[in-house]
Amino acid sequence: MVDEPLVIAGQVFSSRLIIGTGKYETYEQNARAAEAAGAEIVTVAVRRVNLTDKDKPLLVDYLDPKNYVYLPNTAGCFTADDAIRTLRLAREAGGWDLVKLEVLSDQKTLYPDMAETLRATELLVEDGFKVMVYCSDDPVYARRLEDAGCVAIMPLGSLIGSGLGVQNPVNIRLIVEQSDVPVIVDAGVGTASDAAVAMELGCDGVLMNTAIAEAGNPILMASAMKHAVIAGREAYLAGRMAKKRYADPSSPLAGLI
Amino acid sequence: MVDEPLVIAGQVFSSRLIIGTGKYETYEQNARAAEAAGAEIVTVAVRRVNLTDKDKPLLVDYLDPKNYVYLPNTAGCFTADDAIRTLRLAREAGGWDLVKLEVLSDQKTLYPDMAETLRATELLVEDGFKVMVYCSDDPVYARRLEDAGCVAIMPLGSLIGSGLGVQNPVNIRLIVEQSDVPVIVDAGVGTASDAAVAMELGCDGVLMNTAIAEAGNPILMASAMKHAVIAGREAYLAGRMAKKRYADPSSPLAGLI
Amino acid sequence: MVDEPLVIAGQVFSSRLIIGTGKYETYEQNARAAEAAGAEIVTVAVRRVNLTDKDKPLLVDYLDPKNYVYLPNTAGCFTADDAIRTLRLAREAGGWDLVKLEVLSDQKTLYPDMAETLRATELLVEDGFKVMVYCSDDPVYARRLEDAGCVAIMPLGSLIGSGLGVQNPVNIRLIVEQSDVPVIVDAGVGTASDAAVAMELGCDGVLMNTAIAEAGNPILMASAMKHAVIAGREAYLAGRMAKKRYADPSSPLAGLI
Amino acid sequence: MVDEPLVIAGQVFSSRLIIGTGKYETYEQNARAAEAAGAEIVTVAVRRVNLTDKDKPLLVDYLDPKNYVYLPNTAGCFTADDAIRTLRLAREAGGWDLVKLEVLSDQKTLYPDMAETLRATELLVEDGFKVMVYCSDDPVYARRLEDAGCVAIMPLGSLIGSGLGVQNPVNIRLIVEQSDVPVIVDAGVGTASDAAVAMELGCDGVLMNTAIAEAGNPILMASAMKHAVIAGREAYLAGRMAKKRYADPSSPLAGLI
Amino acid sequence: MKITINGEPHEIEQGLSIFDLAATLELAPDKIAIERNRSIVPRSTFAETRLCDGDHIEIVCFVGGG
Amino acid sequence: MKITINGEPHEIEQGLSIFDLAATLELAPDKIAIERNRSIVPRSTFAETRLCDGDHIEIVCFVGGG
Amino acid sequence: MKITINGEPHEIEQGLSIFDLAATLELAPDKIAIERNRSIVPRSTFAETRLCDGDHIEIVCFVGGG
């Protein structure tokens, strides 16, 4: 049995692990982590160019947009308008229309503002963007986002950068069951088993940044995450054994001497 | 950074996943699962030959002892004497002295009888066996077993065949911290993330049977487990990020338009 | 140290446990459960009177509105308009303006429709109602509901009637930390420890129905819940001990013989 | 339905909460906590009298042995012989034969040494003691201890003083199912819900020290624990509702306007 | 004349008031609330409010609910 | 004349185009996007787009982010 | 003469060796282990080991197990 590939807005991906490009010691380390993770998509931020320091290294010189799908995000945007403005600049800069939308509520929780997020999604779809949406695990809003035409639903496992894993597996499961577009857990993964758990719930992929960038050895953790996502996906497709209250021997009872 | 291989009683293994050979629909399915799992060691039971049905398939014709290290177990033994008798026959049949000891307490829980298990370990070591011991997660007994000369400590994650995962991560962690021989979680793994969790605790390997054999698709689950064990191991070696109570942005706050 | 009482919209309550009045075998059993729970508030539904069967028992004949604060809910309403219409009838029927709003999304999950819920809250507050709102555990919407003038925020622990306990303690904690009106976990409690956990997070109260009504012995479970809510509240106020990775003796090390 | 009282070695107790007397700021605080907990049994240590400081306060002057059953423990003993010697002195000092045995393995984990614990139990029973035994959650050893004549089995929830709650509910449940003497979770409780969880598993009681003594407000936490134990006990006796994967409405679907 | 009560057609005589209707249906006025053609009829006006042909009446009360 | 670039005031000579500006700032046009007074300037029009006194210019590029 | 194999009574002729027995039972000697009256018979001695009346024989092999 072979798994069908991940398809987002018509693009086919063999990797189900998307990684961020923030918080790494260097872009060089970032590039090695991306390679170890087997990632095909990397999220990137849009910021003002540095006019004072010309020699500052550029992301594109380490992670070649020819080899990685750049997924511009709107991290740091707290209104639909800021997010849309940011993504229009991103589209101009990179020429891509596949984007990651996040409209945040406050600096302390970075929890998505779902009303603004839905509004921004509608406007961006209208404007021709293919929108992957960072969202809460509210299954009702997940449905609205899909109705609004987003190409991927990306509910948080737990707060951005918290590493607390999937807090509410029930909601993630409900979203997976009802969605026709890919569901990708975004934010909250802290270690490999967290990523496996997310995939075992039936998610189509996982997006993470801090879990790799802030690991003791980011390159090795990137590889761990690659395997964890495959493990969780295959376990979901294989179908796990039933849990039992008591023991059940694995060796035959017959033929004992 | 490259992981050192798993060394048990001087033998070097590149795989950290040991699988059982019970409960499969056929030996042929079993063999394909072993291959998908990348297993180098398989546990086997010792039973009376079938005198009536000569054409009954033989395990050795599907899993070649030249390609897999056969690890004879004592499943079904409830006394030290039965276990020792069984393993002596196994040694004669296969010519191997690396064995898996389990001395069980009762049919309902298959929980190890630690007093008998320790006694059997001492006698088997005395008799020249290299003993891998299925045991409870009692760190005190784990120490005694190591003092008695066992070559691997194999605490249960949860009851054999229950699929309830690692019930007591604290005890497993304590055993890992104190042990100089490999610690391999034996029994209890239900799905991929359970195996990853066990490895993230610092275990040297995982042994499982039902989780693969009773999965909807055993071959695919075997592959899932292979990746899960690698994922958990690498995550342990890499060192996970710290958990945080609040959010922590992955994109720079500076340079926002 | 004495706990301050629960104050909702100016009304003072000594009990922090609110119970529903659905699913009981009889209203008589319901009344005994309410007494065992020490409840001061009971939620009630508004439905068409039964014109055919005049002898059908009436709730008010078993749970006297003079002894219990009736909290009319909008269970079964899937739009703001239905909810408002229902609560206006409730106000006319009972003369009370303290109400429980729930605007649901679908029959399968009964998850709150937060956009409609916020809209209904604004209209009801405008109309002079004191609104206690069943909501998701989205901290952003919780803030909006408080800004809209609701008198209590009632996030779900898990799906109504599921008995899965508090799925996302992090979000509940965030809501508690930010709210100036009482936070009452509504829905999801399955057994006593679930209620204690909710209160230990700092919630001001718990609302439940199924956990009591569908217990083997509803009266006894009602009493269990009364104690669980007090236990969780006092533990929260007392402040729990720190968790430790290793042991810490309770008896003095000095003076051993 | 009324719960039958807790009976230990023929003595009848209405409280199911046993508390320790260590780690309190003062014996006076200790006494107030014992009262708030509604405890009838308190564990005490046996130590050399202080010959230098005559004015040192005495436990018996604050917790009157006439009002509380003193349960002498063997905390700090790492061999059966030390434990037996300590309890013989305790019996002489107090004239009581109901004792708490603990034979520990090492200072870091204070994990029970089960082989020595069983040996000590046999000798103490032989010597006429009524032995309540602190033990691991190994169901096989729990059975042996009962066969040896102990009057109560007291498995650890987690390491002494760790506050990590019940780590292995499956084993505790197995011990409860098989035991004819009271099963009392000893050690590991950190907050109220932990105690409720232990009782919901069917335990006959809970013994704790640090969770109360090291709480911010020990007196209030003692009261919280009193309620938590009652809550968990009643929930166990009442029988909890079934868990459901989806929602289940509490209000009637019929009669909607 | 014909009116609808709680979704069911009913035949009643001319000139009945809401109060009369409640009485006919043996409903205690203080335990119910009534909507007439989507607008609430205050209990204080039950007596003076006359029913007209084609009225849609909703009569509700409190029942057990979560 | 005076313009604002990324929030900072800059003094530049008359008649410069966006393209000239990028050149002056040593920025590779294909790695940036430019907003002029809140509306995007397509890269294809960099050369013909002349800067005016008081223009507010935003110049952005991709940086690492989660 | 009568012997017991794996708990079942068997009638065999005089003077058979363990080796002969395995052959009769069509068992490959290298895939089995044999116990005679509770003590193991080394494979190397199959041929010279003669069975006696009343012997209790256990013949085992490896089967799938966890």
Add this chain to the structure above:
Amino acid sequence: MKITINGEPHEIEQGLSIFDLAATLELAPDKIAIERNRSIVPRSTFAETRLCDGDHIEIVCFVGGG
């Protein structure tokens, strides 16, 4: 003469009984237990039990403990 109490050397006069010792140490006999050379001295025999040179005495009481 010399005895050891709770691990510490003590000089006491000849012929003292356990009871006398407790009195000297201002210890209430009913709140303590005493071991003499590893064997328990029943409280009932405190008075008649005379201390000998070199005795090892342990005197214990109850203290707070978990």
